[in-house]
Amino acid sequence: MARKFRVLASVLALSVSLSALAACSSKGGDASSSPSGTASPSAGASEAKDTITALLPPVSANYQNNFEQMAKDFNALYPNLTLKIEPASWEDMTQKLDTQVNAGSPPDIAFIGSDGISKYVQQGMLMDITDVATPDMINDFDKAPLEYMKKGDGLYGFPAYMEIHALGGNKQFLEEAGIDWKNVQKNGWTYEEFREAIKKGVVKEGDKTKRYGFVFANAGVTSKDYLNILIKNAGMPSAFTQDLKYAYTSKNYLEVLKAVRQLIDDGSMPKELSSVDAGKRWNMFLTGQTMITGKGLATFENSANKNNEKLKANDGSAVEGSIPVEYIVLPVPSFLGQPPVSSPAVDGYVTFRGKKEPTPEHKANVVKAAYFLASGKVAATTNNELFVAHITKSGREAAKSMTVNRNPDNVAAVEVLLSHAAPARPDIPVELGAKAIKLEDEVIIPKFQALLANEITPEDMYAAVKNAAIKEFGQDGVVQD
CATH class of the missing domain: 3.40.190.10 (Periplasmic binding protein-like II)
Structure with missing residues (x-):
């Protein structure tokens, strides 16, 4: 991707x-x-x-x-x-x-x-x-x-x-916020625990936010990465259930959409989240403008280490305004009592x-x-x-x-x-997979962008996705819970 x-x-x-x-x-x-x-x-x-x-x-x-x-x-x-x-x-x-x-x-x-x-x-x-x-x-x-x-x-x-598509944290900031990151690495965290943790990572100067608790790249199609890694941890490890029903009509999908808005409305994430691309997200992390970043990849630890070396050597090619960062791998939070499922x-x-x-x-x-x-x-x-x-x-x-x-x-x-990586699904017929990709491109991504921009409500987006899914797969071809 x-x-x-x-x-x-x-x-x-x-x-x-x-x-x-x-x-x-x-x-x-x-x-x-x-x-x-x-x-x-x-x-x-x-x-x-x-x-x-x-x-x-x-x-x-x-x-x-x-x-x-x-x-x-x-x-x-x-x-x-x-x-x-x-x-x-x-x-x-x-x-x-x-x-x-x-x-x-x-x-x-x-x-x-x-x-x-x-x-x-x-x-x-x-x-x-x-x-x-x-x-x-x-x-x-x-x-x-x-x-x-x-x-x-x-x-x-x-x-x-x-x-694995995980999250990445700044060790110093995590510890300053009182987050036991070693425990989180071993045992994970719930959405509620994550929400409170990133609130503690926010640093303000007057009315201006100097540091956010969490930033994820969401410009354009990158927003699907954010949504996909979250919903896997809400009982939807794939777009289709084992009996090949489209999964994103589940009520759990709506709860994840509500959580996405909550984190922005809390002030833990930027209001302009829909315009943050992958480069800006990483720049914000290296310059100390966020405690946790996503999508966090293993190679980012290497990138952070190399930037640290440049800073130590007073090398002018280090990211402008960057600070020394010790990168910590973190799991995505789980929702609604569902087991954690990593997005591979x-x-x-x-x-x-x-x-x-x-x-x-x-x-x-x-x-x-x-x-x-x-x-x-x-x-x-x-x-x-x-x-x-x-x-x-x-x-x-x-x-x-x-x-x-x-x-x-x-x-x-x-x-x-x-x-606990999401298992492969070679059983999903090519035709069904193509329909799911079409629905994602034509409905989910644009509606999610509108949700991030606060132009529609989580309920609006959920209704749009559900209606489109029923039209594509039929009443019997989608999850009705």
Whole structure:
């Protein structure tokens, strides 16, 4: 989605632009591998040469700088195979991929969000690797993120990471407000507890608010992130229930909308919240204008640390007006006695096919390459740079020899959040998912913007969403509680 690292990493994207690479297929070996990510290339491998193409954005700050080494390491593992990587910026990634897909010659592998899988499945351009991925490969991955790479009965690649959309706090401000953040990291908090906590974080100078308790980016479509992470903690982990009824007609949805207005009306959040974009939100956090920020991502700890180093060195490139900040990972509050459910984003290496059916040998070679990128040293290096948790056994093993300057309390907090991440829903039919996205784009986002701007009431928005949902899914296709 705005995938989390795009804004931070896009400035580092390579300016090199290679021509689009058509998938090249020839006879190759089988897909035998091992969870170490260092499979023996002689294990049933053929000597037939083959090329695997990959379209990859700047997943982390130094990710694209490592392309040459990644290609060399893959070739050393499989001497008959060549991994040819085409770099893309986050800004042009989708356009490049769609251009190649529409031409019928997509890359063998593309790094995209798992939420984009259904789009390319509909177009018939993804390659189901269920029958080729070996048990060693499958068993290397944590189960939850791997499920996000599925649609129906098909597996369409391997996940790179599971990132949790959490909140982030300024340790000094949290402690000044008397908030036991370590307890919150371990045990979570209710909406009522959160509401009172952020009130304590507000600092005023006369009638002017010098520091808010909580700021979340809500400009344009970013508002859907805010609403989506809240409603997951109010008994609606997905847009559809297990029996495929549209969930956002539940009375709990209205209660969350009321809470959104309360936090602004309390003065804990800016009245101009609908105009705060992601950049401004982060700037407000680094300059001490808010105690808690959201959407908080693991990589933000790294960004805060780097800005702290610049301040300490009196480096002029530090954010103007910024202060030293110790970043603390915090969970989203839960509502109405419902269990906490973390909002995950899973991106990864999705496997594509062209108009022609790939040969079994080429298909096996593509799987080898996708697994190589998603596991072992490559995964460990990238995920450490992003400060995200490792989701493969081989990645965790490779990471043991790598140094990362990360707050151990935050590491533990993310593990807690991962333990109750919203499960993948490959069972939701593509058609239903498309209708839900349409309703979100045409009704939910504009109405939510109006709610934030105090132009409509929570009740108005709830009625609009419910009426639109009934029209789209029918009376029997929505939750009526």
